[in-house]
Amino acid sequence: MKSPGTPRDVAETSAGGPPAPARLVIEDDVAWIHLDDPEKRVNTLSTRYFEWFEQQINRLADEPVRGLILISDKPGYFIVGADIEELQAFADPAEVEAMVMRGHTLVGRFAELPFPVAAAIDGACLGGGLELSLACDLRVATDAAHTKLGLPEVQLGLFPGLGGTQRLPRLIGVPDALDMILTGRQVSAKKARRLGLVDDICHPLALKEAALRLIDLGKPGTAGYKGPSRSSIKGGLAKKAAHLLARTPGAKRLVYEKARETVLKKSGGHYPAPLAAIDVVRRGMRLPLDEALKVEAAGFAELVVTDVAKGLISIFFTKNEVEGRAAKLAKGALPVERIGVLGAGFMGSGVAQVLAHKGYEVLLKDRDHESLGRGLAHCSGLFDKLVKRRKYRPVEKKLAMSRILPRVDYQGFGRVPILIEAVFEDVGIKHKVIQEVEEVASKDLIFASNTSTIPIGRLAEASKRPENMIGMHFFSPVHKMPLIEIIKTKDTSDEALATTVEVGRRMGKTIIVVNDGPGFFTSRVLGPFINEAMWCLSQGASIEQIDRALTGWGWPVGPMALLDEVGLDIAQHAGEVISEYAGERADTSPVFQRMIENQRLGRKGKRGFYDYRKKPKKVDTSVYDLIGWQEARIDDLEIIERCWMQMLNETARCIEDGIIENPNDIDIGVIFGFGFPPFRGGILREADTQGVDYVVARLADYAETYGDRLAPAQLLRDMANQGQKFHR
Numbered sequence: 023m024k025s026p027g028t029p030r031d032v033a034e035t036s037a038g039g040p041p042a043p044a045r046l047v048i049e050d051d052v053a054w055i056h057l058d059d060p061e062k063r064v065n066t067l068s069t070r071y072f073e074w075f076e077q078q079i080n081r082l083a084d085e086p087v088r089g090l091i092l093i094s095d096k097p098g099y100f101i102v103g104a105d106i107e108e109l110q111a112f113a114d115p116a117e118v119e120a121m122v123m124r125g126h127t128l129v130g131r132f133a134e135l136p137f138p139v140a141a142a143i144d145g146a147c148l149g150g151g152l153e154l155s156l157a158c159d160l161r162v163a164t165d166a167a168h169t170k171l172g173l174p175e176v177q178l179g180l181f182p183g184l185g186g187t188q189r190l191p192r193l194i195g196v197p198d199a200l201d202m203i204l205t206g207r208q209v210s211a212k213k214a215r216r217l218g219l220v221d222d223i224c225h226p227l228a229l230k231e232a233a234l235r236l237i238d239l240g241k242p243g244t245a246g247y248k249g250p251s252r253s254s255i256k257g258g259l260a261k262k263a264a265h266l267l268a269r270t271p272g273a274k275r276l277v278y279e280k281a282r283e284t285v286l287k288k289s290g291g292h293y294p295a296p297l298a299a300i301d302v303v304r305r306g307m308r309l310p311l312d313e314a315l316k317v318e319a320a321g322f323a324e325l326v327v328t329d330v331a332k333g334l335i336s337i338f339f340t341k342n343e344v345e346g347r348a349a350k351l352a353k354g355a356l357p358v359e360r361i362g363v364l365g366a367g368f369m370g371s372g373v374a375q376v377l378a379h380k381g382y383e384v385l386l387k388d389r390d391h392e393s394l395g396r397g398l399a400h401c402s403g404l405f406d407k408l409v410k411r412r413k414y415r416p417v418e419k420k421l422a423m424s425r426i427l428p429r430v431d432y433q434g435f436g437r438v439p440i441l442i443e444a445v446f447e448d449v450g451i452k453h454k455v456i457q458e459v460e461e462v463a464s465k466d467l468i469f470a471s472n473t474s475t476i477p478i479g480r481l482a483e484a485s486k487r488p489e490n491m492i493g494m495h496f497f498s499p500v501h502k503m504p505l506i507e508i509i510k511t512k513d514t515s516d517e518a519l520a521t522t523v524e525v526g527r528r529m530g531k532t533i534i535v536v537n538d539g540p541g542f543f544t545s546r547v548l549g550p551f552i553n554e555a556m557w558c559l560s561q562g563a564s565i566e567q568i569d570r571a572l573t574g575w576g577w578p579v580g581p582m583a584l585l586d587e588v589g590l591d592i593a594q595h596a597g598e599v600i601s602e603y604a605g606e607r608a609d610t611s612p613v614f615q616r617m618i619e620n621q622r623l624g625r626k627g628k629r630g631f632y633d634y635r636k637k638p639k640k641v642d643t644s645v646y647d648l649i650g651w652q653e654a655r656i657d658d659l660e661i662i663e664r665c666w667m668q669m670l671n672e673t674a675r676c677i678e679d680g681i682i683e684n685p686n687d688i689d690i691g692v693i694f695g696f697g698f699p700p701f702r703g704g705i706l707r708e709a710d711t712q713g714v715d716y717v718v719a720r721l722a723d724y725a726e727t728y729g730d731r732l733a734p735a736q737l738l739r740d741m742a743n744q745g746q747k748f749h750r
Contacts, residue, residue: 039612043071044092046078052237053087058095065096067150067184068105069121070210071129079131082162089237090135093142093229098168100143100153106178113325119323122183125150126315129185130156142233144226147171148208152354154447160236161219163211164226170177171219172208178338179331181299183322188314194218200281200303204296264342278304289390292701295325323743337693340686340704341532347524347684348533355524356468356517359383364443364455366397366428369472370444372500375401376529378425379408379501380736385438387429394428401426404501432462440468440521442494448594449476453484460486468518474545475599479511489515493520495542495693505694506531510537532694534687543598543673543682544695546744549600550668550731552593556579556611557659557728562654564626565631565641571658571667576699581665584696586630590614590623609731614647620648660724664732667721669698670709674735685748715742 024679043059055078057065082090094100112118132139141147144164155161163169173182173190179205181187191199194217201207211223224232240246279301285296302321306314325331334348359382363374366388374386378401388394405422408414427434435441441459445451456469468490471481482488486724494507506526510519519535526533536543555568557581567579585593594614601610617623617630622645624630632634633642647653667690676682682691689704701709717741718734725732734742741747 028630040070040454043074044078046081048085050086051086051088051089052234053082053085055090055091055092055530056095057101057412063096064099064146065094065151066103067101067125067154068108069124070105072125079128079135082135087137089234090132091142091230091233092140092154092239093233094145094747095197096145098145099252100141100145100147101145101149101154103149103151103174104184104631106335106338109326110332110339115323115327122319123312123732124324125184127318130153130312130315132157133159137474138237138239138424140236142229143169143171143211143220143495144229145169146587148174149182149186150184152617153182153186153189155574156189156281157185158550159242160221160239162222162229162232162236163214163220164229165211165223165360166226167210167245170557171214172206173203174206174208176206176293176295176299180297180325180333181295181302181318181322183318185315185318187302187318188311190219191303191307192311196277196307200277200300203280203284203299203303204277209665228726249494251288274533276385290573290576290698293330294328295331298325310477330701331694333701334705336703337561337689337700340689344534344684344686344690345527348527348535351533351535352520352527354517355520356439356466358521358525360385360436360438361525362387362458362459363437363444364388364441365444365446366394368400369496369498369500370442371397371400371407372404372498373442373444373472373496374426375404375437378422378503379405380529382425383530384426385429385434386426387432390430393436393589394430398426398428417619418635423722432458435459435462436464438463439466440470442523444472444496447473447476447721449499449594450478452476452481456481456484464514466490468492470522472496475541475596477540478509481514482513488513492518493538493542494522494526495544503694504530504532505544505691507542507544507691507695508533509538510535514551526548531691534691535684536682537680538680539676539681541596543676543688544691545596546600546676546681547669547672547692548696549593549597550672551613551665552581553584553597553609554665554668554732555661556583557649557657558664560611560613560649561728562652563656563661564653565645567656567658568661571661574658574667575662576702578697582631585635586624587631588624589626590630594618616649617645622648663720664724664728665722666705667717668732670705670717671721671732671735673705674737678735678737688748710747710749714738714746714748719744 028064033653041060045056045058047054047056048186054084059065075649111567138160139158140160140162141158143161145168145171147155152173163171168174171185187203195414198217202209209217209219211220215223220233221236239248260415267721281300282297287298289296297682298321302318306317361377362385363370364387366386369419371386374384374397377384386397402423404415405419409416409419441463443452445455451471452471456474459467459469465487469485470492471478472494473481474495478491478493488511491511492514492658495507497503497505508522508526523533523535542547551693558568559565565582569582572580597610619629622629625634628634629642631645632639673688682688684708687708692698693700693707698705718738721732721734
């Protein structure tokens with residue numbers, strides 16, 4: 023074995039120039055590229071990186087090295103993708119294509135080097151980072167929990183553009199590659215090895231040694247190659263299978279058409295990127311790699327400038343901005359390791375499960391053992407799903423469940439710094455539990471209510487310490503929905519706000535903070551959307567037409583199906599709370615009362631607008647007789663506009679009332695809270711796209727026909743008169 027030599031930096035930044043995004047170091051005849059962009063929190067590929075790589079590859083041609091290893095110096099991150107800001111700036115597909123082809127030429131040069139090139143991956147290796155590693159000869163990844171490999175471009179309305187649509191299926195096979203490309207799903211190092219995506223896995227502290235072992239295997243395809251590691255054998259077999267599959271006449275029907283059907287079923291055809299990706303993979307697999315990469319580059323360039331991609335990219339930046347503000351708000355938070363949860367129903371147990379999953383100890387209280395048992399069973403079932411999906415090991419599930427401590431009394435609640443209340447949506451009941459808790463709890467206890475409509479100030483009337491009262495509105499199901507709406511009153515302390523925000527962030531949620539008022543923001547603006555759909559029904563549109571029109575516009579489910587999921591009784595109760603404030607503007611459709619009187623409460627009662635007694639669910643046509651419905655012609659466009667513009671109308675009034683101010687919070691709230699079509703960029707971006715003057719004119723027309731509830735808010739009128747937009 024050679025004695026270790028002295029490492030030497032080969033690449034240096036010219037005096038006075040910008041700092042280099044990486045370092046090239048030669049150590050014991052091995053070249054190491056240390057990825058560590060000092061101008062970024064994480065490494066992202068950009069033209070700046072491309073220029074640096076080009077220089078170093080040229081320099082390596084004169085260096086007598088036996089291998090090259092790419093490794094990141096940023097803890098927890100390899101490369102997390104492309105520089106999205108740079109992509110967003112492009113308006114001409116030709117410019118995008120030129121940039122992508124430059125990237126293809128660059129990564130192609132790694133394969134041309136006369137010595138083996140390995141990627142040593144620890145942390146997030148996503149998008150362009152994974153594509154760069156695919157261009158290397160060999161890959162090793164650490165078995166750390168933070169190591170994830172994936173191609174998430176589809177979430178931005180794109181597909182991989184640096185060779186991912188071509189190198190990945192050639193490495194692991196078309197079916198597994200399509201699954202990663204079309205879903206954006208990230209895989210662990212262990213799964214990556216099973217797929218043949220990486221050649222080896224190791225402990226994080228052994229990453230350099232493992233990478234050196236790969237280099238010693240030699241360069242695949244050359245005479246000196248010593249053979250694959252055990253894990254990469256599957257990759258070789260998958261590669262052969264991929265080529266065979268791509269050339270088999272039945273492959274189109276068996277793989278590509280099936281993938282297309284799945285995409286259309288999930289997306290409704292609103293997102294062009296997955297369909298384009300299928301086509302690019304299919305076409306590329308029949309071509310030599312260099313020709314296939316040209317197909318990929320052209321397709322990628324077309325997508326970058328589409329409205330869908332621009333809308334989704336805007337949401338990416340909006341989410342980052344919202345989360346950045348939440349992080350600042352969380353400064354000054356109290357240390358929290360134990361949390362109380364009142365109510366073990368569907369919402370309370372869902373909150374408890376996520377808290378336990380994130381490492382908190384949870385005191386879960388309900389009125390009796392039977393209710394607690396149901397709540398614990400719900401928590402256990404959610405963890406079982408994680409085990410089934412291999413996100414958890416059985417022992418980890420047991421450990422997490424052990425962190426949920428059931429209670430039928432307030433034992434131990436004196437030592438919790440924060441409590442989340444999720445009892446029945448009734449002011450009297452909530453007042454009672456507030457008073458009970460304050461008798462046993464610390465005077466510094468933060469009381470966070472999960473109410474969806476009742477003003478926090480009204481709940482605080484029962485509290486001795488209103489400065490500790492705050493709202494923490496979760497969305498159902500808690501383990502899936504990414505948003506928490508935090509509601510502060512004029513009395514809420516900065517410490518209570520900071521602590522609640524930090525708990526939500528640790529739960530992995532996106533946080534928006536709003537001011538107090540009936541329905542806050544999300545419930546208040548969702549109500550008019552659903553109510554207007556009910557008015558469309560009573561005026562002659564069918565259940566099928568209403569839901570089809572809105573899902574056709576991009577909603578994940580239609581308003582009638584959504585109402586069935588929420589429960590008509592719950593929606594009515596929320597409407598009553600808000601109507602105390604909204605008055606005549608609430609103008610609730612009479613359909614609500616008739617449905618509730620007939621015990622048609624939605625899915626939980628097996629009947630609502632749909633009949634759930636048999637699968638699949640079907641429209642319950644007896645509803646039409648019940649509500650005295652008479653068919654009348656209403657255009658799909660009218661249904662769509664009346665519903666989303668009524669939501670916008672109430673959003674404008676929320677702004678007028680000071681409930682919410684930041685446009686980014688609004689757009690994130692409607693998308694992450696209840697599924698406003700993401701590709702539209704949010705309700706305010708959609709208003710900007712349509713034009714506020716157009717919205718005002720349409721609402722005025724509808725108000726003239728259907729009543730003053732549709733009259734445009736004063737804020738919208740003022741903006742239309744002044745030619746303003748929400749996002750400047």
